[in-house]
Amino acid sequence: MTLLLVQALNGVQLGLTLFLIAAGLTLVFGVMDFINLAHGVQYMVGAYLAVSFYDASGSFLLALIGASLATGALGLLLEALVFRRLMGRGHLDQVLATFGLILTIGELVRLIWGTSPLQLPVPRLLSGAVPLMSGMGYPVYRIMLIVVGLAVAGGMALVIGRTKIGMQLRAGASNAAMVNALGVDIHRMFRLVFGVGAMLAGFAGVLAAPLVSVEAGMSDNLLILAFVVIVVGGVGSVRGAFIAAILVGLVDTLGRSLVTAAALALLPPMAAGHVGPALASMLIYLFMAAVLAVRPAGLFGVPA
Amino acid sequence: MKRIWAAGLALGAAMALSAGGTARAADVNVAFVATLSGPAATLGKQLEDGFKLRLDQLGGKLGGEPAHVSIIDDELKPDVALTKLKAVMESRHINFVVGPIFTIVEAAIFKPVIRSGAIFISPNAGWSYLAGKGCNPHFFATSYENGQPHSVSGQYATDAGYKRVFLLAPDYQAGHEALAGFKSRYKGTVVAEDYVPLTSMDFQSELAKIAQAKPDAIYAFLPGGLGINFVKQFHAAGLNHIPFLSAFTADESVLPAEGNAALGLYGGADWAPDLNNPTNKAFVAAFEAKYHYVPATYAAQAYDTASLIDAAVREAGGAGNADKVAAAMMKADFKSVRGNFRFNHNHYPIQDFYLTKVVKGADGKLQTSIVKKVLTDAADPYAGQCRMK
Numbered sequence: 001m002t003l004l005l006v007q008a009l010n011g012v013q014l015g016l017t018l019f020l021i022a023a024g025l026t027l028v029f030g031v032m033d034f035i036n037l038a039h040g041v042q043y044m045v046g047a048y049l050a051v052s053f054y055d056a057s058g059s060f061l062l063a064l065i066g067a068s069l070a071t072g073a074l075g076l077l078l079e080a081l082v083f084r085r086l087m088g089r090g091h092l093d094q095v096l097a098t099f100g101l102i103l104t105i106g107e108l109v110r111l112i113w114g115t116s117p118l119q120l121p122v123p124r125l126l127s128g129a130v131p132l133m134s135g136m137g138y139p140v141y142r143i144m145l146i147v148v149g150l151a152v153a154g155g156m157a158l159v160i161g162r163t164k165i166g167m168q169l170r171a172g173a174s175n176a177a178m179v180n181a182l183g184v185d186i187h188r189m190f191r192l193v194f195g196v197g198a199m200l201a202g203f204a205g206v207l208a209a210p211l212v213s214v215e216a217g218m219s220d221n222l223l224i225l226a227f228v229v230i231v232v233g234g235v236g237s238v239r240g241a242f243i244a245a246i247l248v249g250l251v252d253t254l255g256r257s258l259v260t261a262a263a264l265a266l267l268p269p270m271a272a273g274h275v276g277p278a279l280a281s282m283l284i285y286l287f288m289a290a291v292l293a294v295r296p297a298g299l300f301g302v303p304a
Numbered sequence: 305m306k307r308i309w310a311a312g313l314a315l316g317a318a319m320a321l322s323a324g325g326t327a328r329a330a331d332v333n334v335a336f337v338a339t340l341s342g343p344a345a346t347l348g349k350q351l352e353d354g355f356k357l358r359l360d361q362l363g364g365k366l367g368g369e370p371a372h373v374s375i376i377d378d379e380l381k382p383d384v385a386l387t388k389l390k391a392v393m394e395s396r397h398i399n400f401v402v403g404p405i406f407t408i409v410e411a412a413i414f415k416p417v418i419r420s421g422a423i424f425i426s427p428n429a430g431w432s433y434l435a436g437k438g439c440n441p442h443f444f445a446t447s448y449e450n451g452q453p454h455s456v457s458g459q460y461a462t463d464a465g466y467k468r469v470f471l472l473a474p475d476y477q478a479g480h481e482a483l484a485g486f487k488s489r490y491k492g493t494v495v496a497e498d499y500v501p502l503t504s505m506d507f508q509s510e511l512a513k514i515a516q517a518k519p520d521a522i523y524a525f526l527p528g529g530l531g532i533n534f535v536k537q538f539h540a541a542g543l544n545h546i547p548f549l550s551a552f553t554a555d556e557s558v559l560p561a562e563g564n565a566a567l568g569l570y571g572g573a574d575w576a577p578d579l580n581n582p583t584n585k586a587f588v589a590a591f592e593a594k595y596h597y598v599p600a601t602y603a604a605q606a607y608d609t610a611s612l613i614d615a616a617v618r619e620a621g622g623a624g625n626a627d628k629v630a631a632a633m634m635k636a637d638f639k640s641v642r643g644n645f646r647f648n649h650n651h652y653p654i655q656d657f658y659l660t661k662v663v664k665g666a667d668g669k670l671q672t673s674i675v676k677k678v679l680t681d682a683a684d685p686y687a688g689q690c691r692m693k
Contacts, residue, residue, distance in 0.1 A: 003512055003513070003515075003516045006508075006512040007509055007512055010508040110341070115341060115342065115345035115346070116345070116346050116561065117343065117532055117561050118561075119536075119561055119563065122540070129540065129542050133515055133516070135518060136511065136512065137540075137541055137542040138541070139541065141540075142508070208505075211505075211506060211536075211537065212505040212506060212533045213529055213561055215343050215529055216342075216343070217343060218505065220503070221503045221505070253509050257509060257512075257513065269494075269497065272497075273480070273497045273499060274480075277475040277499040277500070277501070281475075281501055
């Protein structure tokens with residue numbers, strides 16, 4: 001029972017990380033109809049910058065703020081240099097160009113920071129653990145991640161649900177051309193969405209850095225999951241992204257435990273060792289297929 | 305088509321001529337293949353530095369003949385390794401191919417290398433097929449058969465009386481082989497055999513399962529970045545009271561990144577920096593003085609490989625005759641950093657294996673240290689399938 005609880009916490013934590021990455025992605029995709037494969041590199045760049053800021057200042061908080069702002073700035077720079085030129089072109093062009101960006105930025109990161117993985121220590125204040133199940137402590141830092149993730153999600157809900165810019169965003173997500181025709185400067189909105197989205201991904205990267213090693217390619221896997229999240233949640237819907245992110249996190253983490261356990265119970269050990277992990281890694285995609293079969297536009301998507 | 309052929313031949317001849325200008329027939333030409341970019345680059349760097357150190361000590365000569373080494377970065381991509389290696393082998397005659405780190409690369413380049421007439425020496429990758437049915441007169445491994453370092457911990461877990469062990473490895477070929485290697489010498493109960501995706505970064509879910517299972521020990525094969533993340537998270541979860549056995553998960557290639565979280569973790573290996581013999585002491589001191597980090601098994605095995613080539617070329621009177629060189633290599637008449645080293649009939653080593661533990665060295669740097677010898681004069685289990693005499 002406690003194992004299930006701990007696994008659920010792990011799932012929520014993964015989900016919130018995914019949400020921070022997916023929030024910007026879903027808005028850019030939904031409002032501007034723009035596929036940005038390079039969104040994930042912001043996560044990696046955020047983590048790398050945090051290591052540098054931390055080495056320079058010795059403060060985790062300063063590293064968090066500095067690296068988040070810097071990744072936001074990088075997002076705006078990329079928008080001005082590259083993305084603006086890709087607006088209104090086909091998806092294939094966008095995919096090609098942003099995939100090129102992944103390779104370029106990945107190599108740049110290797111040139112600047114080297115190929116060895118880097119480390120960011122857990123801040124001293126949060127380095128303890130809470131004894132949630134016997135024999136194992138649940139790190140305080142991870143609990144803090146869940147709290148911060150929920151706070152950011154709540155903040156975004158307020159901005160999107162209660163402010164003028166939020167209203168324009170929601171309108172843009174359902175019908176961008178109409179919003180543009182009504183006199184909203186959609187390009188300015190795009191820049192804003194882009195900068196904030198990049199900043200959130202960078203923010204997620206900084207928060208994850210003390211848990212995993214900082215290395216080139218650390219975001220490759222998460223980007224795919226983030227796309228699963230926005231498709232399940234409905235393209236353009238931040239609320240959908242939030243719920244889908246938590247669901248994907250839970251399905252992945254809990255599913256992994258349950259499927260391997262089920263495989264062990266039903267199959268001989270040798271076969272279970274092969275079938276269990278294979279099935280477990282398919283789970284979220286099966287989940288995505290199931291959701292899309294029932295709701296082709298995603299949970300909160302606007303049907304075309 | 306014919307014209308292209310002719311042009312190709314002319315070009316090839318010109319390249320052979322120009323190569324002949326710099327390298328004499330008596331010289332020793334080596335192609336060195338290792339993963340030198342990407343997340344696994346630290347492993348390739350260890351391999352390269354170990355080989356280069358020995359070559360420098362020998363004055364850039366192998367067996368008294370000037371050595372020309374072409375360094376090839378395989379990028380951990382078998383097709384890239386093959387393309388780059390072929391380009392080098394077409395431009396000049398290669399006597400020795402040394403490398404690589406990973407077995408998938410070894411498997412891809414094996415046939416072309418053997419067909420070219422070169423001697424192929426692996427200082428790390430230890431494909432079991434080449435130890436058994438696929439053994440070859442011109443192939444040598446100076447490392448081990450892939451399962452052996454894992455069987456060390458299996459033997460130790462049996463000796464130490466661990467009744468229930470939790471196994472963890474990435475879900476790919478080498479991961480399954482590693483756990484099979486552990487089980488080959490483990491007599492107790494395997495409480496779980498957990499395979500994680502090769503791209504895993506967060507192991508919180510696995511840690512919860514380990515805490516739930518309450519095993520007597522865990523065995524982990526999590527190379528590179530996987531190990532760095534796992535070891536740190538294992539420590540953060542306060543699970544360090546569970547004996548941690550491993551291979552390639554807490555060695556010198558990842559210890560700088562793992563930091564103090566790795567202190568006290570056990571590993572199985574054919575070598576450790578504090579292995580007590582004069583050759584090894586001199587090697588470790590020279591290595592640290594030159595490269596300012598602690599060598600791992602990769603560097604030690606590459607260093608031995610350079611010593612081996614040196615001895616064999618000297619014995620055979622040059623690198624020209626591959627059969628003669630191979631016969632000289634079998635004698636393994638060199639001072640190994642592993643002390644006790646000789647080749648079995650399948651061209652894999654017969655050597656000792658140790659249980660190692662992560663400690664803080666005198667200079668404050670983390671390194672593995674030998675706890676006890678677990679296997680003496682161990683030969684790999686595939687040697688019986690090899691028809692070579």
